[in-house]
Structure formats: structure tokens, C-alpha cells
Amino acid sequence: MSATGIGPDRNSPGQHASRLCGKAFGAVMNVPEVPMRWAQSRLSGGRLGWLFVAPNLAVFALFSFLPVVIDIWFAVTGGSELLPQDRPYVGANNFSDLLTCGNYTDPNSCVRDLFWYGVWNTLEFVVIQVALMLGFSLLTAVVLNRKIVGRGFFRAVFFYPVLLSPVVVALIWKWILQRNGVANAAMEGLGAKPVEWLLNGTWAFSWTVFVSIWAHMGFYTLILLAGLQAIPADIYEAASMDAAPPWRVFRRLTLPLLMPSLIVVFVLGLIRAVQIFDEVYVLTGGGPGTATVYLVQYIYTTGFAQSVRQYGLASAASLLLAGVLLVLTLIQLRGMRSGERG
Amino acid sequence: MSRLLSLAGLLLASVPAFAATPALAADIRIACYSDGNECPATKTLAERFTQQNPDIKISIDEMPYKAILESLPVQLAAGNGPDIARITLPGPILKYLADMRSNLKDAAAYEANFGPQLAWLRNGKEDHGIYGLPTQTTVSAPIVNKTLFDQANVPIPAAGATWDDWVVALDKVAKATKTPNAFAIDRSGHRFAGPLISYGAKFFDANGTPAVVDDGFKAMASRYVGWAKDGSADKDVWVASGGGYRDAFEEFKNAKIVMYFSGSWQVHRLETQVGDGFEWLIASEPCGPASCSGMPGGAAFVTFKGSKSPKESARFLEWLGSDKIYAEYMAMTSNLPASAGVQKMGVTYHLTPAGNEAMKAFTADITKLSPVAYQLQGFPYSSSLLNPIADRLSQVMAGQLTLDQAYDRITSDVKDSMAAIKP
Incomplete structure (x- = not known):
């Protein structure tokens, strides 16, 4: 209670500690402000948005986009080697192999x-x-x-x-x-x-x-x-x-x-x-x-x-x-x- | 500046101290699969080896055979393979195998001891490398439920009996004892190659080029499909799964078949799992017009080029292959030795009388195998010839292909595989 007995005592050790914690929290939360202000001044228009999505895009590129690219490379190469650089280019042969059929309703007439x-x-x-x-x-x-x-x-x-x-x-x-x-x-x-x-x-x-x-x-x-x-x-x-x-x-x-x-x-x-x-x-x-x-x-x-x-x-x-x-x-x-x- | 000099002096002074400490232990990682108890037995011996060689640490990763077939090639291609692995099919990983000759104490003695099977790990006749240690010799042969034969009062076919004679006898036993099927062959092209060769299949043309389907092949393949269709052969073993290897040990163990065409690696399981459930024995190889052949085979511990401990790996395998240790290893795993020295010396197996008789019968069978069987086993890409056989004949049994279509598909599958290996 305060000295008047109406509200909490603003000088009590508990209040003091909580004010300190608040200040510390505020200081920590303000840390990104400096680089953000710098980025805002340098990246005008919608370019700042790209900065925010960049980490997500990097993860997406690494784990989703890159495998698709590798998959495409494997699809146009042949042989049994695993490493991409060891695989000979065969163009669309794999696709034509898969899609060549005498009669599409009879699998036994297909190459594959x-x-x-x-x-x-x-x-x-x-x-x-x-x-x-x-x-x-x-x-x-x-x-x-x-x-x-x-x-x-x-x-x-x-x-x-x-x-x-x-x-x-x-x-x-x-x-x-x-x-x-x-x-x-x-x-x-x-x-x-x-x-x-x-x-x-x-x-x-x-x-x-x-x-x-x-x-x-x-x-x-x-x-x-x-x-x-x-x-x-x-x-x-x-x-x-x-x-x-x-x-x-x-x-x-x-x-x-x-x-x-x-x-x-x-x-x-x-x-x-x-x-x-x-x-x-x-x-x-x-x-x-x-x-x-x-x-x-x-x-x-x-x-x-x-x-x-x-x-x-x-x-x-x-x-x-x-x-x-x-x-x-x-x-x-x-x-x-x-x-x-x- | 003076502080920097003091630090440098301290570092220099510590060099002899580091040099005096023993070398850091080399790690050997072994990827192992078991037919019976090969991995636990290897672990027991590896512990003894590391006690004698404290500079080497060995860890054994036991995994299913399927993992060796499917994951090991990818691990090796990615440069993340083990130092040693137990394998049966060198073809897909041939280029990753490391030649141990320079790391062996006595390569000539090693070659003399394991020569014939070392050739199975090589890439052609020009290759003289030593790539591993054969862990056993195997041979496929009929395993017979003697109790069912006795109950049916039918004599077990004698040496020289053809597959046709065998199936007649087995059908009689199955009928008399109400056994669901007369016999089963593991779903494996390797296992089926023995009967095929007996009926005249040659697998290679005069130039040594793979040519799987010939008259001998057709003679046996059509018979086997017929036996599967009329219920003599257990169709389930081949048809139920869409692909890959499947053995019929469970069917034999549970007396659901009278004869099981498998191989010498099953002795440990027969001893431990059939026990005194019924009497079993190894019979003579069934014959065909060409020969009375099963298939030779065997697994091997092989070393890899990517290993960081090639010397230590070779040291361990040379130790494991030394006559005394190898004989102990064979006794522990109930396997036939691949070592000429141990074959001469003999192995004292800790088996029941039936087990010991089985080992004698398998040993006798090895000497009677067709040269075609050895030629096929020595071909590094034999799995490319053998796998389509099981897959395509299963499709015939399932009613999806005719035999003629299956022959065409086997031929094209083999051609396709060989083309993919050498694009």
C-alpha cells in the first residue's frame, strides 16, 4: 500500500524491481529498432517485405525448390549413378520410355x-x-x-x-x-x-x-x-x-x-x-x-x-x-x- | 609480446608430451545383417580382437538384409558408408570396394585361402584385388521334413531323382499327411537358378554375354509355374508379395510344406527354431537332364574406399580370417567355411546329430554343382539376371502374364538393367 493507503507503494522494492524488469524488457525489444530503421531508410517501396520473408524463402528454396530441380535433372539423365554430375544426359528418353504403349489400356503392351x-x-x-x-x-x-x-x-x-x-x-x-x-x-x-x-x-x-x-x-x-x-x-x-x-x-x-x-x-x-x-x-x-x-x-x-x-x-x-x-x-x-x- | 612468446614456448614444450601419448583409437564401423547369428558372433569375436588391439574400436550396426540391399549403395554414393559391410551382391557397389592387398600382412596366403570366393567380389578376370573376407560358403539344397515322409510311408527320393520324381513323391506325402503344399522354393532368382541349371539353363551365351531365357530355362520355368498352379508348390511364397526376396522358412517350420528348397545358411534356424518339433534332413540335389545342381553362394565382409581406417579394417578381417579364429567363427554361426585351410582342418560344430549330418550333406553337395552355377555366381551383376525371374514368374502365377510374355519381359528386364549399368 502507498503512504496514503489508497494505492500500491511506488517505492517498494517489488515495484522497483518490476520497473527495472520493464525497462530491461523494453531495451531488449528495442534492439531490432536500429537495424530496422536503417533497413527502412535503405529499402524503399515493397522491398522491405522481401527482407522479412527471406529466411522462409531460403528454407523453401533449400528443401522444396532445390529437390524439384534435382528431380528434373535426374529425369533427363540416365544410368544408375546417384551423383548428378556422373549421370549422362538422355533428354526426354525416360518420359518417352514411360509413355510408350501399344495400347494404353493394356499394360503388357507398354515398354514400362x-x-x-x-x-x-x-x-x-x-x-x-x-x-x-x-x-x-x-x-x-x-x-x-x-x-x-x-x-x-x-x-x-x-x-x-x-x-x-x-x-x-x-x-x-x-x-x-x-x-x-x-x-x-x-x-x-x-x-x-x-x-x-x-x-x-x-x-x-x-x-x-x-x-x-x-x-x-x-x-x-x-x-x-x-x-x-x-x-x-x-x-x-x-x-x-x-x-x-x-x-x-x-x-x-x-x-x-x-x-x-x-x-x-x-x-x-x-x-x-x-x-x-x-x-x-x-x-x-x-x-x-x-x-x-x-x-x-x-x-x-x-x-x-x-x-x-x-x-x-x-x-x-x-x-x-x-x-x-x-x-x-x-x-x-x-x-x-x-x-x-x- | 613477452606473453605471446611464453605461450608459444608452452605449446612447443607440450609437443613431446602429446607425442608420447598412445595414438587415438581408430574406429571401424561395420554394417552387418544376419542369416542366423552372424552379427552377434562377429561382435563376440570383435570384442576379443579389440582387447588384443586396444588402438582399434569396432562398432557393429546390425540391420535387416533389405537395408543392406537398399540403403548401403545410397550411403556409399553419398560418401557416408561404413568401413566394412556384410554383403551378398557386390554388383551395385562394386566401384566402392577397396582393395586390401597393400594392407594385408600376407596377401598371398590370404589369396590362397579364400581364392575362389574372392573372385566373386571382382569386376572381371583382369581384376586381381582382394576386397573382403568371405564369411561362409553356401549351397542351396532340399531340406526335407522326414517325419512327414515317415508318416506317409513314402521313401525319400534317392540321389539322381529328377525334380519330376521329387514332386510326385512330395505330392504323395502331402496328400497322405494333409499338408497344405508339397514344397516351396524361396522367392529368389538365386534359389531358383539351381533347378533351372539342372534343366539345362545356361544363363550366358558362348561369348559370356547374359542370355537368360533358353530351352532349359523354359523347361523348368513352365514346370514350376504348373506346380504352383496345381498347388504342389506353395504359390503364396512367390505371389503374395509384389517383389523382392521372401523365404519359406516359416512354412517349413510350421510343417505347412514337406520340402523346402533353401540353403546351408538355414541350419542355425533349423537347429534353434525347429528343434525336436520334427525330424529334418538335407537330401541330395534334385536332378534334371543337364545336372543335379543347386547354387553356390556366400556372404562376405567387404571394405570400402571411403573408409578412414583402411589399415585397421584389413587388420581385423585378416585376423578374423586366420584359421583358428575363422574355424571358431564357422562353429559359432553353423556355416560352411570358405577358407581352404579351415576346410582341411575341419570345423567342430556345436550342433545336434541332425545338424552335423546336414553340414556333411551340404559339404558333399558343393562338389557336385554345375560349372554354370559357378559362372553365374561369379558374374558381379548376377542379381540383374536373377531378380526379374522371380518377379515375372510371380506375375504368371498370379495370372497377369503368360509364360511367353514373361520370357520376353525377363529378356527385356535383363537388357534394361545391363544398359543402365553401362549407359
């Missing part, structure tokens, strides 16, 4: 048949997986948005697989689905014949779709759930006063208002599906035969897992994949912007 197996498998996977993922995520989000018993528990259950590492997810399912796995043991226990879950091409492909949906659905459900909860409740109240049937409410109100979230989920899911690799590589290794070889696995195998590494082919394939992903990202950005405007 495994690349085309990867392309077609990936395309099939993307169409089926994204459609199912979107449908199941939407259904789950709508159900979890209702006032049901144990809603918090079910939300946690659906989100839990997202927390697992893809390798762990794949190992769990491999343990279940392999020839002597849990699923077949259960079937034999029930007197049924074991099924070649991962030995039959159709089954193996279906399981890669299922496992991928199981592992990632929780994340997309969460986005859609947030979108659903952002829809104002009074709109539904108005619809209920008009005695609108539930399906019509869903189709005419919920879906249009959820569209921005749906677009985000669709494009994120699409990009993730095109990049599918880790879970499938551990679960099936691309087998049986090439039934579950996807594009990223082709790139990895060609570049890193063969006795003779064909870095040029792998880089060319990765650039083609990057082109596809770039288009998808632009669609996502456009969708998000139109969502913001809407």
Missing part, C-alpha cells in the same frame, strides 16, 4: 508395363476409395452430429485409427488377413474354408481400399462434423416449422451448406489416394503379382529397391505424378476460394 500397372491400379483405387470414403465419412458425420447415446465415445472410436502409424495399421490388418491369420483361423473355427484374402488379386485390391478407408475416415469425418456444426440451427428450425421432410432438408439445406467442407474433403482425399503407398506396401507389397502396385510404389521400387537403381525413370514418373497432384491442388484452391466467396 509396371508403370502402367501402377497407373491403372492407382486410377481404379482413387475412383473407388474416394467415392466410398466420401460417402462413409458423410454418413458417419451426419450420424455423429445427432444426439445419440455415447456420441463422444463413437466419435473417439472413428477417429482412433487416424492416430495410428500407417505401418502399424498395415501390420494389424496383415496379421488378420494373411493366409494363417486371424480371419482364416476364425473361419476355420466356424467350419468354413479359409479364403486367400491377400493371394487373390480382387480380394487384395478390395482390402487395400477397405484398410485405407478404415485408417483415414476419422479425419475426414471430423472435418465434415465441424462443417455440420457450423450450419446455423435456426435454418433447421425454420425447415421443421415448414414441416419439410428429413431427406429434403438434407438435400436442400445440409448438402449445399456443407459443400465447402465436402470439397475440401474430396480434394484432400483425392490427393491422399493418389499418393497411396505406405499401408499397401506393408500389407501386400504390391502383390499378388502386380494387383496392388500403385504409382508411388513403382517410383520407390524403380529408384530404390531394385538391384540396378533407375533413378531417371523414377524421377520422370515422380514428375508426372507431381503434375497430377498440382492439378488436384489447383482444383482444391479454386474450390476453397469459391467456397469463401459463396
